Every structure is written in structure tokens, then in C-alpha cells.
Amino acid sequence: MATHRLNSMELKKMNRNAIYRYMYTQQSASIQDIAQALNLSLPTVTQNLKELQERELVVENGLFESTGGRKAKSLACNSVAGYAIGLDVTRNHVGIVMIDLSGKVVKNVRNQFSFANNEVYFQGVGRLVEEFVEQCRIDRSRILGVGIALPAILTADRRAVSYATVIDFQGGSIERFAEFIPYPCILSNDANAAGFTELWGEKDIHNVVYLSLNNSVGGSFIVDNQIYAGKNHRGGEFGHMTIMPGGRTCYCGQKGCVDAYCSARILSDSTGGSIVEFFRLLKEGNEPQQAIWEEYLDYLVVTINNLRMLYDCDVILGGYAGAYMEDYINTLQGLAARKNTFEPDGSYLRVCKYKLEATAVGAALELVTDFIDSI
């Protein structure tokens, strides 16, 4: 520990922040509850709550049942004191969500809008955001910013793109988007954002591997609720692990990458690009889909097992394809357990909770996290 002693301002901020965070995890709380839980004096809690109420971050939401004497005021976080926008930029779409401070999705849309590294495109994204905000009918001054998730590897400061082949944006920067968006903008990697969403609100899980099965395969490794970025921000690029020496050619140019065997496209190519249709036909027992699925599972299970061996934590299947795997999780767990040297069962494996716009939500949640840190 540093020997630096907190000055009164720092101490005040620390208390205020602790009070807000405690309340964030509670539906409602009384001054007494907070004082007790945080081991703070009643005057300290009262003073901080007054300040949080003035900033409209905390509101009174009723009275607790009396246990004799005066009824205690019930207080709660004001989830509509702030909003964050999240964008999921893909090769052919721009998904947009608006979330409130609690992480609840207020509104979402998915626009067909193909990526192009030119002014017309970025101007168009700015217009889509503007139209979306208009439809949300909220106080614009409460918008914290826009989190933009890209299928790309970012630089260490996360203001530029160091590697991108899914979209033509190598060397691109945040400024291209920010020029046409009148709110603070931040960039995220798409799979990291989706993984972040999965851990949001989880009290007991702090480490997880998220395997994103989209048209390209990515992922994230989250340790102590923080994304493990790696030295070059390439941590969690599971799509390019080699599972078949000399195997199928990956879009990255190498042979035998996970992506060439486990991308959602392997499934949806048989149904004109529709993953919904693939799983519908699979459920009906259609022969071609059945065969494709069985082969797909062979490779997927190898990948899952490798991830479990590496990290020894829960593995979550996400992305377009992962979101449809709930009905098959028992099969998947069984196959994963059979392949594993140590596991009695495959209960470490599960399907993502957020089936809708997890990536865009995660990009927006980063702004909420920053905001909470700043309280």
C-alpha cells in the first residue's frame, strides 16, 4: 500500500462512491441500512445522500414499514439519471441500443448498413444515431456517450484500429465516427464488449471465457471482471487458434484456424445466410443441417475443451450461433465432458444470457461503468 493519506476530498469521494455502489446493488435501502452495510456514521451517509439526491442520482421511492417510531425513508438509484448508447458495427449492419444506468435496454434497432471506409458511411452512421436518439425521446443532456464496438483489434489506447479484415478499417480511428456523433465516443472490440455484458450484474462469477460464434469467431477472457487485453490487445482472439494443422484456409490467410470450422457461417451457408432458418431446419430434423451440425460440434467441442484447459473457468457460448444453442446445451456439455481429462460433467459450459444485441449493450455498459467510477 502507498503511504499516501487520503485528504478530506478524496475520502468524501470514496464514501460517496461506496454509497452509490452499494445502492446500485439494492432495490431500495434506508439510511440506516447503508450506514450499517458500509460501516459509516449516519451523518456521513445523510450528507452524501443529500448530495447524490441533488444530482438526481438517488431518489426517494417510498417509506419502509414502521418497526415502531418514525417510518424510515426508502431510497434507490435513479436509473434514468443517465443513458448510454451502444453501436455494434458489423460488415453489413449497425445495431444500436440505448441503455439506462441500470443496464436495461430502453430501445434497440438493427439497421442494414454496409461498412465502407469513407465519409458517406460515417456521416450515415451519425444520421442513424441521431434518428435513434430522436425516437428515444429522452433528455439529450443525460446521454453519457456512444460506445462503438468493432470487429477489429484496437490499439492500446483504444482510439484506433491496429488490425481489421472483417471490415476494411485497418488504421482507422475513433475520429472518423466522432466527427458525426455529437456525444463522447469510445471504441470497443466486439467480442470483448459482448463478454463484458455477460458478466454484468453477476455477483459470484468474476472469471469467464466468452466464445463469440459470429460470422467471424472471436472471444474474450475476463479475469476479476476485467477484460484481459494482452500485450497487443489480441487476448481472446480464439478464432485464430489452430485446431487442424494444414486444414481449411481461414480468412486471415492461415490454415486450420478455429474460425474456418466454427464460424456461424459454416451453419448459415446452408440456409442462404440465415442462422434462424438453420436452427429451425435442424430442429425439424432436416438431414443436411443435421450432418453440418454434427461436424460443426466436433470442432466446437475441441475448441471449448482447449479453452477450459487453458483457463479453468466457465465457458460461455455467444454470438449469432451461440445464442441459438440453448436447446442443445445438454448435448454440448456431454460431448465437452467426454473430451476432458478432468471434468466429471460439462457444467462449466453454458449459453449466453443476452441473446439480443449483447455487443452493443457491452459497448454502452463501458460508459456506464466509467460514469459510476466518476461518482
Ligand SMILES: [Zn+2]
Ligand atoms: Zn485465422
